[in-house]
Amino acid sequence: MKWEVVIGLETHAQLSTTSKIFSGASTAFGAKPNTQACAVDIALPGVLPVLNKGAVERAIRFGLAVGAKINRRSIFARKNYFYPDLPKGYQISQYETPIVEGGSLTILVNGEEKTVRLTRAHLEEDAGKSLHEDFQGATGIDLNRAGTPLLEIVTEPDMRSAAEAVAYAKALHRLIVEDIEICDGNMQEGSFRCDANVSIRPTGSDKFGTRREIKNLNSFAFLQQAIEFERNWQIETLENGGSIQQATVLFDPDTGETRTMRTKEDAHDYRYFPDPDLLPLEVTEEFIDQIKASKPKSLEEQRQEMIALGLEGTANQITSSRAMSTFALPIFAKFDQVEDRKVLANWILGPLSAKLNEENLDISQSKVTGHQLIKMYEHVKSGAISASTSTNVLLAAMWAGEYGGDPDAIIAAKGLKQISDTNTIEKIVDEVLAANAQQVADYKAGKEKAFNSLVGQVMKATKGKANPQQVNDILKRKLAG
Numbered sequence: 001m002k003w004e005v006v007i008g009l010e011t012h013a014q015l016s017t018t019s020k021i022f023s024g025a026s027t028a029f030g031a032k033p034n035t036q037a038c039a040v041d042i043a044l045p046g047v048l049p050v051l052n053k054g055a056v057e058r059a060i061r062f063g064l065a066v067g068a069k070i071n072r073r074s075i076f077a078r079k080n081y082f083y084p085d086l087p088k089g090y091q092i093s094q095y096e097t098p099i100v101e102g103g104s105l106t107i108l109v110n111g112e113e114k115t116v117r118l119t120r121a122h123l124e125e126d127a128g129k130s131l132h133e134d135f136q137g138a139t140g141i142d143l144n145r146a147g148t149p150l151l152e153i154v155t156e157p158d159m160r161s162a163a164e165a166v167a168y169a170k171a172l173h174r175l176i177v178e179d180i181e182i183c184d185g186n187m188q189e190g191s192f193r194c195d196a197n198v199s200i201r202p203t204g205s206d207k208f209g210t211r212r213e214i215k216n217l218n219s220f221a222f223l224q225q226a227i228e229f230e231r232n233w234q235i236e237t238l239e240n241g242g243s244i245q246q247a248t249v250l251f252d253p254d255t256g257e258t259r260t261m262r263t264k265e266d267a268h269d270y271r272y273f274p275d276p277d278l279l280p281l282e283v284t285e286e287f288i289d290q291i292k293a294s295k296p297k298s299l300e301e302q303r304q305e306m307i308a309l310g311l312e313g314t315a316n317q318i319t320s321s322r323a324m325s326t327f328a329l330p331i332f333a334k335f336d337q338v339e340d341r342k343v344l345a346n347w348i349l350g351p352l353s354a355k356l357n358e359e360n361l362d363i364s365q366s367k368v369t370g371h372q373l374i375k376m377y378e379h380v381k382s383g384a385i386s387a388s389t390s391t392n393v394l395l396a397a398m399w400a401g402e403y404g405g406d407p408d409a410i411i412a413a414k415g416l417k418q419i420s421d422t423n424t425i426e427k428i429v430d431e432v433l434a435a436n437a438q439q440v441a442d443y444k445a446g447k448e449k450a451f452n453s454l455v456g457q458v459m460k461a462t463k464g465k466a467n468p469q470q471v472n473d474i475l476k477r478k479l480a481g
């Protein structure tokens, strides 16, 4: 029997606000235990939570980036459970009506695009931390992390391999850290952690199997290992006649194995109800518009823009970093023709990137500007200089800052102008034909290669400056005659 693995991810991303979601205490990492826990965080009687607008703003920014619905009215709910690091006895979260609903993220696995649907993203507070190491026979509680703002991002069970789950987690990480900058993404410090829900089913079946949820995976490698171990364990269990029970499990990085922590509680065990201390969260159209207006374009949006400009061949590479796309996209926008944009894209990825690599520079430190590249291309297009002269000689001179890096000055001073004068080229062609009787005979006998060799001779005689199209035309005409 063949098995298919089914995966849904829940990701907790810490939002990059400087204060907590319901109090004014600092969220900075690494302070001494309990020095950043105020009366609200330690749940003294009579205190009231006050919602942090920055956390709401970041959640909406996320929703807009994944094409989700932003609920104008969402509700904070109490998720009740007892744990020593949760002094209130409940976590404030969102349950029935989260702030963000739906949306999707596109991932690339083995060169193939796949869309992972998002179920929801909701705001909630983090709990504190239990410290087991430093206290003989006792556990210490650090409430610095209590009340830290989190966005929990939940996917549909759309992934079908550990590789897809990792690709999704990486795409999500890049989106929230680099594109929309709502999370610092530090996985060691717990700013980005994933729970993986894993089940298996016979390949071809359209019914889902029972899932087990692996908690708190804080590296991409652990995510991969944990899913693979869990998948194999479930297959073995079923093939040995056993059954899978819904459960919450832990991954042990030392053994690479998962083990059951508790059989899974259901939502009703948490006695969710709307938090009477917090009004429903209402966001105005105006607030959403403000966020839209202040939003940098995501790399995915830029990739789509490039595809729309006819640059599907280079879109992935150009939008692989913000620095590269920031440099390149304004250049493409200057040209109406796809062919022109393609040449520029290839120049950026080819000769310009080679220069950058030689000196180990990032494209934001390029010594040739986008404006210079555009001017260089205009000279090629007008026929003033040849394409090979431009990328070999002119680019190097601009890079070195010769003549102030001004392409016009460099072309004039170095005599780089292409020879487009028909009489001059004809004269040189005649000389080359006279000196290469054997190749002329070869060509006339049907050897196509001989033609290229003759073109090469003419180019050599003109130091590469003859207009190649004209050389071709004139040679063809003379050889036919």
Ligand code: ADP
Residues within 6 Å of the ligand: 006, 007, 008, 009, 010, 154, 155, 156, 157, 158, 197, 198, 199, 208, 209, 210, 211, 213, 267
């Ligand atoms: P809970 O909050 O109790 O963990 P949810 O209904 O919110 O439960 O689902 C959590 C995650 O489990 C979602 O990401 C969902 O896609 C995933 N999931 C649901 N059913 C399955 C399944 N059979 N196999 C794998 N993942 C699943």
Ligand code: MG
Residues within 6 Å of the ligand: 010, 195, 213
């Ligand atoms: Mg869960």
